[in-house]
């Protein structure tokens with residue numbers, strides 16, 4: 001469904017995605033609470049689709065490994081002697097012990113903590129105790145770790161538990177082309193926060209599939225900015241926002257001039273963070289008092305002119321809109337990305353191993369490193385030093401901040417999850433601008449019915 005696009009606002013070189021006809025059914029509460037529904041999702045979706053799980057630069061050398069969980073499974077990714085990456089189920093073929101429990105590490109062989117079977121990084125079995133004591137014969141040379149398909153794109157490792165799946169490129173469809181020009185594989189992680197959220201994974205993903213909540217949940221609280229529809233140049237109105245939905249199930253939303261955070265007050269004075277961004281690009285915020293919308297074009301010109309000298313060579317491959325606007329992608333089923341000219345806001349909701357009313361929610365930020373070491377990097381956690389090392393933080397929801405905007409979203413989630421349990425809830429009644437929510441759920445139903453890929 002396409003909505004009120006003002007075509008002249010978008011460069012011609014960004015191809016339209018195809019039109020989708022939505023069925024528009026009501027989304028009832030059981031989808032978010034039922035164990036049976038979660039089991040159907042596991043059987044028909046999580047074990048059938050490409051899932052983003054790891055990062056290539058976390059494993060630079062042979063023997064480096066990384067482990068991530070999705071639902072009841074744990075996937076072990078390991079750099080091979082020849083430089084490629086293989087993925088395996090993290091399970092010993094002796095009696096089912098998980099081989100590793102940490103997030104990442106380096107090994108010569110994976111030695112099982114139960115009976116010390118030693119697995120090579122290519123999945124072959126190198127050593128067992130008492131090899132002559134097995135009635136079926138020595139398992140070495142016979143047993144293998146169970147391999148999972150994996151491919152890399154944008155520096156991330158994607159896995160698919162279905163060995164008959166389509167290629168990752170085919171699965172990502174037009175997202176592949178959109179992202180390929182940025183060189184995201186070279187970007188560095190500057191924020192990594194993971195929380196255990198007391199909600200179904202779709203509560204999180206529904207939220208990132210609509211911006212209808214933005215004016216309520218993310219409304220600036222200062223009196224001067226409260227009445228402004230436009231915050232920091234982000235025009236949150238659906239009438240000027242472009243929505244696209246790909247056949248493959250992914251969605252794209254483009255908001256004009258999105259720089260993040262409230263910035264322009266009632267009198268038209270440009271405040272932070274937009275003022276700081278303008279100064280970073282040698283523009284004076286005072287010149288734009290009363291005409292905040294003009295900052296979009298001015299920033300496009302400044303970035304076009306100065307970007308490549310500052311280490312942002314890929315600006316040459318971006319169109320003008322991509323230099324300033326908010327490009328928000330939701331990849332089926334569980335990955336949302338706000339792709340800014342200088343940042344990749346990574347949002348992912350993974351199902352909990354056993355509880356449909358909990359999920360694992362990640363909020364990470366990747367950014368290109370500026371050429372100058374003194375130039376800070378703008379992130380959801382504020383300005384960060386270019387060469388900062390960022391550790392992954394994992395915590396229960398509410399015990400630490402996920403960043404202001406995400407905290408505002410998360411403050412809403414638990415009470416919505418409670419509402420999903422109410423016998424008084426008759427199911428959703430969605431607006432046009434929430435069509436990506438419909439699309440997510442229709443695809444879920446299609447996968448469960450065995451009608452996708």
Ligand code: FES
Nearest residue numbers: 092094095112115
């Ligand atoms: S379960 Fe791994 S060695 Fe026994």
Ligand SMILES: [Fe+2]
Nearest residue numbers: 214217218409
């Ligand atoms: Fe939000």
